[in-house]
Amino acid sequence: MAVYLKSYRDSAAFRAEKFNPVMVGASAQMKALLTCLEPGQFIPVHRPGVDMLLVVLEGEGRVVAGDQEEAAGPGTTVFVPAGETRGLRADSRLIAMHVVSPPPTEADHVEVAARLKQGTWK
Numbered sequence: 241m242a243v244y245l246k247s248y249r250d251s252a253a254f255r256a257e258k259f260n261p262v263m264v265g266a267s268a269q270m271k272a273l274l275t276c277l278e279p280g281q282f283i284p285v286h287r288p289g290v291d292m293l294l295v296v297l298e299g300e301g302r303v304v305a306g307d308q309e310e311a312a313g314p315g316t317t318v319f320v321p322a323g324e325t326r327g328l329r330a331d332s333r334l335i336a337m338h339v340v341s342p343p344p345t346e347a348d349h350v351e352v353a354a355r356l357k358q359g360t361w362k
Contacts, residue, residue, distance in 0.1 A: 244272075248297060252276050252335050258356055259283055259330075261338070271343040277301070277330035284355030285327030285362045288348035290340045292326055294318040299334030303327070304362070329361050 244265045251262050251274055259281045264272040275283065277299070285304045294303070296316040303312040304327040305320045312318070312328070320326040328336065355361070 248274055248335065248337065254278055254333070259328075264337075266343055268342070270339060270341045273338045275328065275334075275336045275338040277328070277334045277336075279330055279332050282329035282361040283327055284352050284360065285325050286351040286355065287323060287325045288340075288344055288351075289322045290342060290344050290348060291322050292318075292320045293337075293339040294320075294326075294328065295337045297335045297337060299330060300332045301328060301330040301334050303329075327361060 251264070253260055253262055254276045256278070260276045262274040262276060264274060266272070275294075277283075294317070296312050296314055298314055300311070300313045303310055303316065303318055304325055305318050306324045318326070328334075
């Protein structure tokens with residue numbers, strides 16, 4: 241089993257076309273990613289069957305968690321249980337630690353892929 245032990249800034253990487261999930265680590269029970277977004281990029285609002293913990297490390301944006309939509313900045317911590325809506329949009333360059341349990345399946349990503357293709361956040 242690999243162990244991640246370094247500054248998140250050493251792993252952060254951005255893409256011009258869409259948000260960039262950078263793997264931190266994964267097991268059968270959990271998956272951890274750095275989610276790196278440029279201004280205007282987003283993880284579409286979706287409703288997967290996994291629990292999620294998101295901690296904004298840098299930047300500003302908007303987060304959807306269940307029926308709520310709020311501003312998010314450094315230190316914002318969001319927990320969303322499986323089956324509830326969630327999404328993230330960056331207003332500035334944003335880095336978040338994104339932990340899901342259990343790791344999502346391909347079916348959990350169908351809605352995300354479709355909305356990214358459409359270019360719609362909500």
